[in-house]
Amino acid sequence: GDGVPDKYQATVDFAVNNGSYAADFATHQVLTFSEFQNGKWVEKNPAPTMTVPVDGTDVNATTGYGNGAWSGTNPTGVVVKAGDALTYTFAYTINKYTVIVNYVDENNSPIQDPATVATVDHGAAYDAASSIPNTITTAGENATHYALDSVDGTISGNAAGNVVITAKYAVDTVNDPSVKEPDPNEPGDGVPDKYQATVDFAVNN
Numbered sequence: 001g002d003g004v005p006d007k008y009q010a011t012v013d014f015a016v017n018n019g020s021y022a023a024d025f026a027t028h029q030v031l032t033f034s035e036f037q038n039g040k041w042v043e044k045n046p047a048p049t050m051t052v053p054v055d056g057t058d059v060n061a062t063t064g065y066g067n068g069a070w071s072g073t074n075p076t077g078v079v080v081k082a083g084d085a086l087t088y089t090f091a092y093t094i095n096k097y098t099v100i101v102n103y104v105d106e107n108n109s110p111i112q113d114p115a116t117v118a119t120v121d122h123g124a125a126y127d128a129a130s131s132i133p134n135t136i137t138t139a140g141e142n143a144t145h146y147a148l149d150s151v152d153g154t155i156s157g158n159a160a161g162n163v164v165i166t167a168k169y170a171v172d173t174v175n176d177p178s179v180k181e182p183d184p185n186e187p188g189d190g191v192p193d194k195y196q197a198t199v200d201f202a203v204n205n
Contacts, residue, residue, distance in 0.1 A: 064122030147172035
């Protein structure tokens with residue numbers, strides 16, 4: 001005990017899910033509403049109030065968690081009365097990240113709509129390799145065939161934030177000479193033309 005009858009006091013406890021309170025914040029608060037004067041207990045005026053923690057200052061999320069909110073009753077504005085025994089819990093949820101692949105040409109102009117490969121929890125594994133084709137042929141009247149030139153970004157791993165991967169493509173119209181009858185709808189040989197040269201031989205008589 002503390003020398004004060006429990007009926008003149010209230011207790012307020014603060015808990016947290018997926019986070020922690022600052023060392024200088026009182027997670028267990030005892031409010032005393034009366035004091036002993038001239039042989040009797042007299043109510044204090046003004047009455048004591050609890051200290052509500054501030055997100056980001058008094059309570060912080062564990063790495064990979066965020067969007068903190070009160071689980072159940074929000075203590076803000078609650079009037080504590082003698083005899084109360086209250087518990088409030090602040091909860092953080094795991095962060096979710098998107099994995100996006102952009103498809104651009106050598107001028108960084110889009111050649112295809114971006115692909116949202118996955119939405120994953122913090123720390124979860126992802127793999128975008130299957131969303132990065134070796135070749136792309138654009139649609140429309142002026143269709144262009146491209147071959148993969150380079151990739152910027154981490155294709156696979158464990159997400160610690162939103163993941164943006166940029167697949168860069170270069171024009172590919174030179175056919176593989178070993179293919180005797182190339183498909184006119186699928187030109188190229190999977191190698192960007194800028195890395196190749198063509199040599200033609202002709203004969204007279």
